[in-house]
Amino acid sequence: MTEFSECSSEFSPRVKLSFTHDEVSECLMSVAPREPVDHRYQALFFVRTTVPSKTEQVALLEKTLGIETSILLRHEVCYLMGQIGSPEAIPTLRRILHAADEDEVTRHEAAEALAALEAPGLVEDLQEYALTRDTLPLLADTCNLALEGLKRKQDAQMCGCQGGEKGQGGRFITTDPAKGDPSATVDDVPRLEASLKDESLALYDRYEAAFTLRNLGAGGSLAAALEGDTSSACLRHELAFVLAQLEDEATADALISKLEDPKEHGVVRHEAAIALSAMDSPHAKAALVRNLADPDPMVHESCKAALSTMEYWAAWEAEEARILGQP
Numbered sequence: 001m002t003e004f005s006e007c008s009s010e011f012s013p014r015v016k017l018s019f020t021h022d023e024v025s026e027c028l029m030s031v032a033p034r035e036p037v038d039h040r041y042q043a044l045f046f047v048r049t050t051v052p053s054k055t056e057q058v059a060l061l062e063k064t065l066g067i068e069t070s071i072l073l074r075h076e077v078c079y080l081m082g083q084i085g086s087p088e089a090i091p092t093l094r095r096i097l098h099a100a101d102e103d104e105v106t107r108h109e110a111a112e113a114l115a116a117l118e119a120p121g122l123v124e125d126l127q128e129y130a131l132t133r134d135t136l137p138l139l140a141d142t143c144n145l146a147l148e149g150l151k152r153k154q155d156a157q158m159c160g161c162q163g164g165e166k167g168q169g170g171r172f173i174t175t176d177p178a179k180g181d182p183s184a185t186v187d188d189v190p191r192l193e194a195s196l197k198d199e200s201l202a203l204y205d206r207y208e209a210a211f212t213l214r215n216l217g218a219g220g221s222l223a224a225a226l227e228g229d230t231s232s233a234c235l236r237h238e239l240a241f242v243l244a245q246l247e248d249e250a251t252a253d254a255l256i257s258k259l260e261d262p263k264e265h266g267v268v269r270h271e272a273a274i275a276l277s278a279m280d281s282p283h284a285k286a287a288l289v290r291n292l293a294d295p296d297p298m299v300h301e302s303c304k305a306a307l308s309t310m311e312y313w314a315a316w317e318a319e320e321a322r323i324l325g326q327p
Contacts, residue, residue, distance in 0.1 A: 011292050013308035014039045015315050019046040028064045037070055037301045038308035044076055054086040062092050072270065072301045074102075075109040082113025083175055090119045097125060105267045105298065108142045108234070115146035116175045123150065138267060141203060141234035145177055148204040172214065172245055177238070178207035180215040189213065193221040199231040210239060219248035227254045233265035240268060244275035252279045256287040259299070269294075270302040277306035285310060 014036060019027070027035045027043035035043070044064075051057045061077050061084075068074055078096060081089035096102055096110040111129070114122055126143040133140040184192065195201060195209040213221050226239040240258065243251045258264050258272040273291070276284040288303045288310075 011289075011304060011307065013304070013311040014042075015308060015311045016042065017312070017315055019043055019050055021050045021052070024050050025060060028060065029067065031067060036304075037073065038304040040068075040070075040073055041076065041301075041305040042308055042312065044073065044080060047080060048084060054084055055088060057084050058086050058088045058092075061089070065092065065096075070297070070301060071103045071105055072298050072305065075106045078106060078109035078113050082109075082116035085117065085175070087117060087119070090114065090117060093117070094119065094121075094125060098128075104136055104138050105270075107136075108138045108267070111139060111142045111146060112177060115149065115177065118150075123147065137232075138234050138265065141232050142177075145203050145207060145234065148202060149178060152204070174245075176211055178204055178211055180211035180213075181208065182215075184212045184216060186216055186218075189216060189218050189221060192216075193218070193225070196221065196225045197228060199229075203232060203235065206235060207238065210235070210242060214242040214245060217246060217248075219243060219246045219251045222246070223251040223254035227257060233268050236265070236268045237271040240271035240275045244271075244278045247278045247280075249279045249281050249284070252276060252281060252284045252287075255279075256284070259287060259291055259303075266296050266298045269296065269299045273299065273302035273306045274309075277309035280310075280313075 016023075016039075019042075024043045024046050027040055030040075034040075047057050047060060051060055058081060061081055064077055065074060068077065078093060081093055093110045093114050097107050097114065099107070102110075111126065114125060119125070126147050129136060129139050129143045130147060131140065192209045192213050196206050196213065198206070210222060210225070222239050222243055226236055226243070229236050229239070236258070240255060243255060255272040255275050259269050259276065261269070273288060276288055285307065288306050291303045292300055292307075294300045294303070
């Protein structure tokens with residue numbers, strides 16, 4: 001069941017600057033009538049700040065999966081479970097990974113979350129889908145990426161190399177599927193860009209290059225790779241994700257190109273839409289409005305969620321200016 005009937009250029013985002021625990025639960029548990037998809041999307045990202053414990057956060061997200069039909073929101077729930085970092089989420093994530101009737105996008109996110117949690121038995125789970133690229137390319141790439149990351153971490157631990165971890169990049173606090181190289185400098189950007197574009201390299205090496213470029217603020221290199229890649233929807237969706245983290249308006253055209261390409265994988269178009277919400281520009285907003293009636297539910301729902309996110313931050317800035325007494 002989708003909410004396509006709500007999609008039009010007349011869409012008016014519903015914005016709340018804050019939620020209480022009860023409001024988050026009521027929104028996510030709404031049944032008849034359901035809260036609009038953009039409102040449920042917004043409520044999801046208050047789970048970690050309003051629900052008091054990780055145990056309760058996981059429990060609420062599990063209940064959400066029991067009634068939520070939107071692929072966009074089901075996959076976001078899995079993402080949040082991985083970011084929360086509680087092993088209590090593992091059984092649910094494992095069930096979703098192995099559910100043949102679950103959309104591939106949601107299963108992909110469950111695999112990423114299990115990898116982020118370093119779940120017991122993870123290798124066997126991932127190996128089951130590592131060779132399914134002909135039928136489940138997004139899931140296969142996700143599983144192969146996670147397997148390679150685990151292998152490299154174990155190899156590094158065996159040789160005593162700092163637990164196999166490379167440092168995260170400064171202000172970026174997400175748990176990522178690959179780590180950036182903390183020793184890289186801006187002089188390494190051309191080499192890293194070449195590695196990112198080299199389809200003969202292992203996907204994990206290309207991911208490492210992408211996250212290193214993110215940490216160096218090389219948005220142009222990441223946007224060029226997003227536009228030029230034809231090898232992996234999994235990689236392209238990650239490139240859109242890191243461009244959102246950089247909030248570089250100069251990369252909006254690359255994201256719009258992906259959003260508006262009907263031949264592109266839905267997960268890439270979704271991630272491009274969400275990334276555009278981080279671009280404070282009329283150009284980005286206009287692209288999201290243009291695609292509100294896209295026939296792909298994940299795309300039109302993502303455009304609604306992105307427009308709501310834009311309105312949320314605009315409302316925050318207006319409230320901050322009011323408090324500070326600025327015109």
